[in-house]
Amino acid sequence: GENVEQHPSTLSVQEGDSAVIKCTYSDSASNYFPWYKQELGKRPQLIIDIRSNVGEKKDQRIAVTLNKTAKHFSLHITETQPEDSAVYFCAASPNTGNQFYFGTGTSLTVIP
């Protein structure tokens, strides 16, 4: 089955700086890669996703890049704000189904 690895497990940045979270996947059949944000005690919520037919996608301060050859994808948050503090999960979904395989999460702290 699919194995998704995520780094780093914790990340602290100063407000206004950028944050980068990286993930790798093992199954070359995976072709959909969502990112979820989970605030303390809340349910995970989608923040951005990317499909394997594109290399980059942006939504305001958030961007995701995908390298299919290397089987890795990254989340970039620019101009971080304290409300960006949360746990972020990457996931991969195979083209044979629509379930998600999640990484282990990155706890992001934005220091005011």
Next chain:
Amino acid sequence: GAGVSQSPRYKVTKRGQDVALRCDPISGHVSLYWYRQALGQGPEFLTYFNYEAQQDKSGLPNDRFSAERPEGSISTLTIQRTEQRDSAMYRCASSLRRTQETQYFGPGTRLLVL
């Protein structure tokens, strides 16, 4: 509109008892997923349904775990003869179509097996 709901929100049970966890997806959502989330970890895929048909149950840990969605709406995850290692947050999610797209998560059921 109403999001995904789950019940109970908390369940404490004794080892060896059976438990049934309920998920009520967003109305009209075709696909329904079950995940298990240990503290400090990402959701772990268990099984999913398109309408009432179970598509993949490869993530179920063993045969004590089963799930059903008989009418293509509400789903129940049943754990028989619970063990302490079953303690976790069990989350349900749903998506509108049978495709790779946004999954909307429920609040989860926190299961504690004593």
